[in-house]
Amino acid sequence: MKVAIVGGGVSGITLSILLADFFDVTVFEKNNRILKKLLVTGNGRCNFSNEIMTRENFHGNEKFLDEFIKSADLRAGENFLNSIGIVSTTDERGRKYPMSLQANSVVDAYLSAVSEKNISIRLDTAVEDIAVKNNKFIINHDYASPFDICILAPGSMSYPQFGTDGTSYKLATNLNHRKTRIVPGITSLISDIPFLKELKGVKIDGELSFNFDGKIYSYTGDILFTENGISGNTVFESSSIILDKKINSVVLDFIPNISEDDLMDMLNERKTNFPKRKVSWILNGIIHKKLANVILKILNLDINKDLNELTESDFKNISRLIKNFNVNVLSGGSWKQSQVTVGGIDSSDLDINFQSKFIKNLFMVGEYLDIYGDCGGYNITFALISAIRVCEFLRRKYAGTIS
Ligand SMILES: Cc1cc2nc3c(=O)[nH]c(=O)nc-3n(C[C@H](O)[C@H](O)[C@H](O)COP(=O)(O)OP(=O)(O)OC[C@H]3O[C@@H](n4cnc5c(N)ncnc54)[C@H](O)[C@@H]3O)c2cc1C
Known part of the structure; x- marks a missing residue:
């Protein structure tokens, strides 16, 4: 089965690594490199998790969060990072970083993990249109290469200088998903x-x-x-x-x-x-x-x-x-200096596995959604755990059909 992932940020690339053993995965990234934003997170140190990790650290669609977090492992993101070779350290405020205190070591671990899998990454390729025809996803009018599964992970509106300028909300809204009011956060x-x-x-x-x-x-x-x-x-x-x-x-x-x-x-x-x-x-x-x-x-x-x-x-x-x-x-x-976006695609239009309630095999994860975390590693955590949930669901759902 062919999977299209829109966005080569932390959620999209995590998904690609986790799905590559089971599916034919293509990542579309509008920048000339993946994980560009991750490099500047945590003041260049990448604060990817926190010693304190509870339901109270996440906000937005409270009903969705209540349901999702009840059955989510909030440590799964950090465990995934450890599994691709990141060793963590914790500061006096409980914030978790790579031991090197360098975000580029997290990016390097991701790049190594990607290179070890069979993942097609299309750089400099902005997805501007998604059409659904006969239960297949047609990306940018390329009817010759339809996808069976499409995962939207294009981030939000914050730090537009890194490719997340809000233009990708239309991918979901054009497919009849709602978007909530958005305002800058961690700003x-x-x-x-x-x-x-x-x-x-x-x-x-x-x-x-x-x-x-x-x-x-x-x-x-x-x-x-x-x-x-x-x-x-x-x-x-x-x-x-x-x-x-x-x-x-x-x-x-x-x-x-x-x-x-x-x-x-x-x-x-x-x-x-x-x-x-x-x-x-x-x-x-x-x-x-x-x-x-x-x-x-x-x-x-x-x-x-x-x-x-x-x-x-x-x-x-x-x-x-x-x-x-x-x-x-x-x-x-300003959006240029806000670290996250509060609001986004309305998660009420998704089920608990982040699948669209209207279009089968369409998923949305990460900061694209109307969910945000506290400052302190919770936003990367949400990007990771939402990606992991989709992966677990797809592997379960297609366990009988994957090669
Ligand atoms: C300066 C800064 C510091 C931060 N520090 C921290 C921190 O220390 N800890 C923490 O938890 N969070 C931090 N955050 C927030 C965190 O980086 C984000 O919440 C997280 O990266 C969201 O992951 P994502 O995969 O959803 O989106 P992103 O990481 O934003 O990735 C989305 C990707 O999709 C690409 N894209 C967008 N539209 C398209 C399209 N149409 N076609 C193709 N590609 C597309 C973008 O170029 C981008 O590469 C920080 C953010 C900023 C800006």
Whole structure:
């Protein structure tokens, strides 16, 4: 049986390796090489899995995920990578990488595994049209070479510079599958923070939190002020959910390990000990100087006054603002710098083996779908485990007919 795989990314190439012993496999890749995006993942280190791996790390179509994950082995992706020769190491935050800490060693292991199998890879070949005729798939009008099975693994809209520019959604929608709203994920947040220009480049170790559906979500770590909003690990980790759930504002705490009351006491003590120092000095050494200046500006405090002129209510306002700095979320960062796409082809149109409910032997996997993982190795994991599920299903289904 002939299998066409559209997309030579991590899900498509994993499928090709797993299916090649049983089927006649062709991969179509629009770039001049496969696995281009994988090279830049995890800051060039490829964070492919995580020590913590639960249902809660995956989002999007919750009903589909409940069903799929109930019967999925969330470690199968990592085990597959080990099986093609990747040795893993885990960092202090539980993130798993190749021991070399080089994404190119993962790509090299894949290339070796591909070369050991009989897989036809057609580079520089964008699939632009798929027609279904007599239960066969006709790719790019090539009626002479129909396929029995077609698997769509063309990724999403993120990092269009690597070939994933969203144009491939039409392959599924032209075949009557729905697409959900898409927004950038694992990205920066655009905001109208007052005096942002003055904060640009300031990096703090803080907490970002927001409320959704009666639950408080909070993330701690670095937060970086950019020219048009906030970025940094904490923002990357929280942005997919913020943008998915249309959260309009988040709260930053610039000193998460000190309570508002303790901060007020600290400021009062400064007033007592240094009554003649200027207001501009009040936050010196407590938070970043540029941030301190902006806090005082937002509160409209006269920085040339003496500290002993500040009132209890001034201290309250300063402490409150440092601990509860409201940031309006206008949008996510650009597609060019968003690591994943939130939303995609509606997985409600697929069964639990990722097969179309409308067209037999048409499958869709990976980031193409309306499912995304947390930052920390979960998106590569989803690409892998969705590919593995399709492979297991096809091998089971055609066990009697494969050569
Ligand atoms: C900068 C960056 C860092 C990341 N870091 C991590 C990380 O550390 N950990 C993690 O878990 N996730 C990370 N991700 C996300 C992860 O890379 C993706 O979720 C994952 O690669 C998705 O795999 P995929 O196979 O579904 O799609 P992709 O890997 O995007 O592959 C899709 C392939 O299909 C090809 N294609 C598209 N359309 C067509 C067409 N019409 N015809 C032929 N070929 C086509 C594309 O060129 C591409 O090669 C990162 C993403 C980026 C951009």
